[in-house]
Amino acid sequence: xxxxxxxxxxxxxxxxxxxxxxxxxxxxxxxxxxxxxxxxxxxxxxxxxxxxxxxxxxxxxxxxxxxxxxxxxxxxxxxxxxxxxxxxxxxxxxxxxxxxxxxxxxxxxxxxxxx
Amino acid sequence: xxxxxxxxxxxxxxxxxxxxxxxxxxxxxxxxxxxxxxxxxxxxxxxxxxxxxxxxxxxxxxxxxxxxxxxxxxxxxxxxxxxxxxxxxxxxxxxxxxxxxxxxxxxxxxxxx
Numbered sequence: 001x002x003x004x005x006x007x008x009x010x011x012x013x014x015x016x017x018x019x020x021x022x023x024x025x026x027x028x029x030x031x032x033x034x035x036x037x038x039x040x041x042x043x044x045x046x047x048x049x050x051x052x053x054x055x056x057x058x059x060x061x062x063x064x065x066x067x068x069x070x071x072x073x074x075x076x077x078x079x080x081x082x083x084x085x086x087x088x089x090x091x092x093x094x095x096x097x098x099x100x101x102x103x104x105x106x107x108x109x110x111x112x113x114x115x
Numbered sequence: 116x117x118x119x120x121x122x123x124x125x126x127x128x129x130x131x132x133x134x135x136x137x138x139x140x141x142x143x144x145x146x147x148x149x150x151x152x153x154x155x156x157x158x159x160x161x162x163x164x165x166x167x168x169x170x171x172x173x174x175x176x177x178x179x180x181x182x183x184x185x186x187x188x189x190x191x192x193x194x195x196x197x198x199x200x201x202x203x204x205x206x207x208x209x210x211x212x213x214x215x216x217x218x219x220x221x222x223x224x225x226x227x228x
Binding site: 006 | 159207215
């Protein structure tokens with residue numbers, strides 16, 4: 001069966017510090033991968049998605065970046081955090097081709113607080 | 116571009132009462148529709164989905180939803196809610212063959228004893 005792991009679960013960082021959130025998927029190959037952000041009281045905002053190694057599409061201009069160094073690894077980064085980067089970050093995957101059942105499968109989330 | 120509107124930000128309801136969470140979408144092409152549930156400090160999990168076929172779809176935990184193409188709606192219903200249904204519910208849409216799932220702002224369902 002497929003699983004998705006996301007870490008760290010909780011992170012408190014000062015303004016201006018770097019960020020690295022990691023996500024890995026097991027039990028499937030060549031998934032589409034996604035990073036969403038959920039701000040308090042708001043819906044999910046799509047930040048990045050990837051359809052393959054090294055292929056990143058950015059949805060909103062911001063000081064975050066994403067990378068996909070391996071087929072089932074997706075990393076969200078920042079060189080210098082802003083207060084507005086606080087939120088709940090969710091990684092998700094979707095199968096492709098015959099493995100595409102339409103829905104997204106989510107990790108447990110990473111709560112980032114920037115002080 | 117697609118969009119999703121969840122018409123209620125919060126829905127309080129008594130235990131064992133029926134509930135309907137409303138969702139409208141906008142798209143110029145055909146779409147797939149989803150409802151997800153999120154419990155506090157957790158990721159989202161799928162409740163149900165509409166891809167094609169019967170417009171009434173049944174999901175987990177006794178929830179069901181009806182796709183209405185003419186009204187571009189996909190409302191979620193449950194005939195009798197439990198305390199454990201207290202959570203946030205998200206309606207979502209993706210175009211057929213698309214890459215990006217678009218989510219509504221969410222509806223917080225609060226079930227009272």
